[in-house]
Amino acid sequence: MHIVVCVKQVPNTTQVRINPETNTLVRDGVESIMNPFDENALEMALLLKEKHEGSTITVLTMGPPQAEAILKEAVGRGADSVVLLCDRAFAGSDTWATSYALSTAIAKLEKADLLLFGKQAIDGDTAQVGPGVADWMGLPCIAYARSIEIADGKAVVERAFEDGYEKLEVSLPCALTVLKEANVPRMASLRGKMAARKLEIVPMTAEDSGADPEKLGLNASPTRVVKIFSPPPKTGGVLWQDEEPAEMAQKLVDLLKERKLI
Amino acid sequence: MSELNYGLSEMAMEIRSMVREFAETRVKPVRAELDETGKFPTEILKELGKMDLMGLYIPPEYGGTFEGDSMPNLIAVEELSRVCIGVSVSFAANGLGADPILIGGSDEQKKKYLSPLASGEKMAAYALTEPNAGSDAAGIRTTAVKKGDKYVLNGTKQWITNGGEADIYTVFAVTDKKRGSRGVSCFIVEKDTPGFTFGKKEDKLGIRASATRELIFEDCEVPAENLIGREGTGFIWAMKTFDVSRPGIAAQAVGLAQGALDESVMYAKVREQFGKPIIANQGLSWMLADMATKVETARALTYATVQSIDRGVKDYSKFSAMCKVYASDVAMQVTTDAVQVLGGYGYMKEYPVEKMMRDAKILQIYEGTNQIQREIIGLALNKEYAAFGK
Numbered sequence: 001m002h003i004v005v006c007v008k009q010v011p012n013t014t015q016v017r018i019n020p021e022t023n024t025l026v027r028d029g030v031e032s033i034m035n036p037f038d039e040n041a042l043e044m045a046l047l048l049k050e051k052h053e054g055s056t057i058t059v060l061t062m063g064p065p066q067a068e069a070i071l072k073e074a075v076g077r078g079a080d081s082v083v084l085l086c087d088r089a090f091a092g093s094d095t096w097a098t099s100y101a102l103s104t105a106i107a108k109l110e111k112a113d114l115l116l117f118g119k120q121a122i123d124g125d126t127a128q129v130g131p132g133v134a135d136w137m138g139l140p141c142i143a144y145a146r147s148i149e150i151a152d153g154k155a156v157v158e159r160a161f162e163d164g165y166e167k168l169e170v171s172l173p174c175a176l177t178v179l180k181e182a183n184v185p186r187m188a189s190l191r192g193k194m195a196a197r198k199l200e201i202v203p204m205t206a207e208d209s210g211a212d213p214e215k216l217g218l219n220a221s222p223t224r225v226v227k228i229f230s231p232p233p234k235t236g237g238v239l240w241q242d243e244e245p246a247e248m249a250q251k252l253v254d255l256l257k258e259r260k261l262i
Numbered sequence: 263m264s265e266l267n268y269g270l271s272e273m274a275m276e277i278r279s280m281v282r283e284f285a286e287t288r289v290k291p292v293r294a295e296l297d298e299t300g301k302f303p304t305e306i307l308k309e310l311g312k313m314d315l316m317g318l319y320i321p322p323e324y325g326g327t328f329e330g331d332s333m334p335n336l337i338a339v340e341e342l343s344r345v346c347i348g349v350s351v352s353f354a355a356n357g358l359g360a361d362p363i364l365i366g367g368s369d370e371q372k373k374k375y376l377s378p379l380a381s382g383e384k385m386a387a388y389a390l391t392e393p394n395a396g397s398d399a400a401g402i403r404t405t406a407v408k409k410g411d412k413y414v415l416n417g418t419k420q421w422i423t424n425g426g427e428a429d430i431y432t433v434f435a436v437t438d439k440k441r442g443s444r445g446v447s448c449f450i451v452e453k454d455t456p457g458f459t460f461g462k463k464e465d466k467l468g469i470r471a472s473a474t475r476e477l478i479f480e481d482c483e484v485p486a487e488n489l490i491g492r493e494g495t496g497f498i499w500a501m502k503t504f505d506v507s508r509p510g511i512a513a514q515a516v517g518l519a520q521g522a523l524d525e526s527v528m529y530a531k532v533r534e535q536f537g538k539p540i541i542a543n544q545g546l547s548w549m550l551a552d553m554a555t556k557v558e559t560a561r562a563l564t565y566a567t568v569q570s571i572d573r574g575v576k577d578y579s580k581f582s583a584m585c586k587v588y589a590s591d592v593a594m595q596v597t598t599d600a601v602q603v604l605g606g607y608g609y610m611k612e613y614p615v616e617k618m619m620r621d622a623k624i625l626q627i628y629e630g631t632n633q634i635q636r637e638i639i640g641l642a643l644n645k646e647y648a649a650f651g652k
Contacts, residue, residue: 189312
């Protein structure tokens with residue numbers, strides 16, 4: 001089984017602030033990391049590889065040259081090969097153009113049985129690229145997967161929601177976007193780190209991928225960001241404290257009834 | 263943070279950052295629970311195995327990554343200890359259990375037993391101590407009698423770290439009563455060997471995540487090929503093991519003391535009394551200064567000892583004893599002071615320093631009490647200055 005995991009290098013958003021004057025992200029001095037949900041996707045692939053002998057994992061990212069750091073991290077954890085899709089032609093791509101570009105790169109690889117993505121990236125938070133790639137490739141896609149079992153060319157996937165989950169069967173090849181609760185990502189091994197250190201990554205260009213240049217980059221992207229702003233902190237509200245819990249519960253019920261919310 | 267340059271290899275630096283991150287993300291969140299419940303850290307050790315960190319002391323031909331530099335393993339122990347020595351002793355006891363095989367074992371024994379230890383698939387334990395043979399290790403009573411191509415073991419071992427959890431045990435037993443310490447032999451005994459069972463699991467003051475158990479041998483038959491070296495060489499392997507393992511206890515002590523120092527300084531900077539952080543009080547900042555100085559001197563002596571062993575210094579028993587005794591005394595002092603710095607909070611279980619103080623005490627006791635270490639240093643001095651005596 002050949003598993004392709006798509007990952008993205010993102011700023012560590014726990015360190016990111018928004019410049020209140022320009023309303024843009026202050027990225028200076030912020031460390032870059034592998035998108036945390038993508039770590040869960042990679043871990044799902046590694047666990048499948050341990051279970052299904054002979055499986056291989058290719059990790060793919062589209063990004064600037066420094067994005068090779070997360071590919072090396074992936075090799076450290078046990079990925080077999082990596083692809084860095086890197087070209088100025090990709091600059092400014094939105095999710096439509098990005099998912100197109102990734103789909104062309106995946107088509108250049110050995111045929112993939114399973115495509116894994118994190119459920120969303122913590123910088124853009126769109127959750128569109130995984131399903132987008134599946135669509136470009138004409139593959140079924142299950143978003144928000146928390147577990148997978150593979151047998152006889154089929155996958156049984158649990159897709160979780162806030163109030164429950166669905167158990168779905170899908171034939172391979174297919175695409176999944178993976179939730180945080182799926183697993184606990186491992187850390188890189190010593191031998192993996194040593195191998196990663198020696199690894200030289202030759203980027204795949206737009207031309208190599210065979211992508212249609214008309215569908216790449218900022219100009220080909222239908223999305224326009226009109227404004228970015230920090231949501232104003234919520235104000236108001238009612239606070240009850242220092243009373244008996246039963247009293248406070250009664251007050252809450254009364255208030256909700258009064259506002260016709262229950 | 264400023265630090266001294268100990269000339270660590272790239273590998274040692276890599277291990278330090280790997281284990282530090284691992285300890286912070288994987289061990290720190292569960293250490294209080296492990297301490298409370300006494301649950302053995304199986305998952306943590308399995309994960310360390312997957313990260314290739316269980317074979318840092320084992321040569322590549324037996325599946326490990328040791329190529330003459332002992333610092334990566336020592337630093338792994340130190341960094342785990344910074345967060346929890348209950349976990350680090352369970353990690354390090356593998357090395358202790360494997361050392362007699364590494365030092366005295368045949369190539370076949372090494373191949374068979376060290377490879378699964380290096381991968382983390384199996385664990386090891388070292389079984390010397392008995393109810394009546396602690397500091398006087400030569401006084402062991404467990405016997406091994408040769409019967410055909412087997413040895414039959416009878417006796418009880420006490421306070422064995424990783425007891426019950428380990429798969430491979432290096433067990434010391436008397437093969438010739440008349441010869442005293444020269445009648446002791448060392449055997450490799452696998453878990454599930456008929457006649458080999460486990461007694462009670464001890465309830466301890468500290469290092470509660472670690473497993474400490476009795477081993478019971480009742481007509482336990484061990485294949486003769488599991489004898490390490492020749493009959494009567496066991497005590498040599500036991501003592502040589504201690505010479506190389508004692509700096510590991512020192513590394514535990516350095517890590518633990520560093521962890522307690524970190525907690526103390528961080529607390530002293532945010533805790534305000536009389537309108538200022540308590541670190542602004544000279545009485546307290548001098549206390550922290552003394553703690554930091556002790557930690558660094560303990561680290562320097564420990565690293566220098568291990569680096570000297572790697573560089574081929576021959577007579578190192580004295581230095582192994584020195585770093586063990588010094589660093590463990592420092593750990594006891596620094597963790598006690600850490601509780602003092604944190605005051606009432608330090609005494610409470612919500613903060614980690616009370617655990618650190620409880621944990622520290624064992625370092626002055628196991629792998630040879632600190633009195634035994636001073637005895638070793640004293641004897642060495644007496645011998646070195648032999649020409650000056652009457």
